[in-house]
Amino acid sequence: MSILQTKNLTKHFGSRTAVNQLSLEISSGQVFGLLGPNGSGKTTTLAMILGVLQPSAGEFSWFGQQPSATSRQKIGAILEQPSFYPYLTAVENLKAVAQIKNCSDDRINIVLETVGLLPRKHDKFQTYSLGMKQRLAIASALLADPEVLILDEPTNGLDPAGIVEIREIIQKIADSGKTIVLASHLLSEVQKVCSHFGILKEGKLLHQGSIQQIEGEKITIEVGADDMTQLEEVLRNIKGVLAINRDGSFYRLEVEHEVSTSYIMQHLQEHHITPTHILRKQGNLEQEFLKILASHA
Known part of the structure; x- marks a missing residue:
């Protein structure tokens, strides 16, 4: 089943074209890596399909339908650096997130277990390492049990151990059946966790394919x-x-x-x-x- 389709999706910032007639399709259960150097349009693309930015031209659909409040409820996303109250614990922060999302907080322990933070759930956010903060952000994105998870550079700034932790979490979430879309410039990490990928350069989609095809060469x-x-x-x-x-x-x-x-x-x-x-x-x-x-x- 098609989860996301974009058709000639375009975004201009003044005279600069950040995304240029992007057409791609992501199917249910895929872990899709959006690859490209800095400035290639990855984050702008994610911002448009999340409704944060209005496209200059083109269109996109979620679950075979035009974007709506109902479709957005099926999507969990981390588009920027995680932002939480430093003086609150993980549980307290996630309760606040649940109120903002208007969803139940009965999944807090479940999502904390998923990201490996259950033993530290009563520790304040300000005591967390960068990797732990990123893991809490993933937990908050999973709180409403979305069908799709969108991650923008989820391992950015992390040390090797932190990168491995995030990789294992992504693999665990993918194994649960969720569709994942992530933007990254770390090619080796994308090959380890993704099933499919697309390559962007200067806002243009140069290639879309499966990791299996490459590894089968x-x-x-x-x-x-x-x-x-x-x-x-x-x-x-x-x-x-x-x-x-x-x-x-x-x-x-x-x-x-x-x-x-x-x-x-x-x-x-x-x-x-x-x-x-x-x-x-x-x-x-x-x-x-x-x-x-x-x-x-």
Whole structure:
């Protein structure tokens, strides 16, 4: 089922076009990553589909219908830095959020458990680390049990441990069946948590596709050794090696998906060959991202 559709969505700020005729579709259950460098229009796009900004042109729909108060109730979002009362506890802040959203506060413990803050629920917000503040913001977005969660740069400014925590929370929320739309410039994180992605550059949608397509691309293994002639003879007799091409000081092998570097190493050791170089490569989002940007330079 289609959750969100945009058609030629456009936003001008004076003479500058922040979003330029954006048309995309997000389906139920997807974790959709909106990628692009700073200034590419990610936040502006999210602001328009949330009704915070009025589009200059184009249109969008939620759940197959025009935006309405009913559809907005099905959406939880974090568009800016989390803002809570510093002198109140997590529970007290979420009770205030429930009043503002006109929803029940009986899910407070549930959402705090989801984001890993239940043991700290009676601690004041001002004692929280940046990562904990971001997790509380996600809890507040989940309070009304929305069908869709929208996150703008959810790991921005966090240390590696904080990034992992947010990643695991996003994966847990996605596993519960919710649709997630997140904007990010961290390609590796998007590949780890998203099922689909779109790439924006200067307000234009350059590409929309699935992470699975990228990860399903052909795999290559680079192998080098002091005796390249002997190396080639051994490589040609290894099951699962589809093609061998010389590339300077190593061979580039096209292999089946189940072929690993340890599998290649095992065969080389059986023939007393110690590789000087071995590296497995598979399609990844960073390579695809750079390739797409280069093609639209």
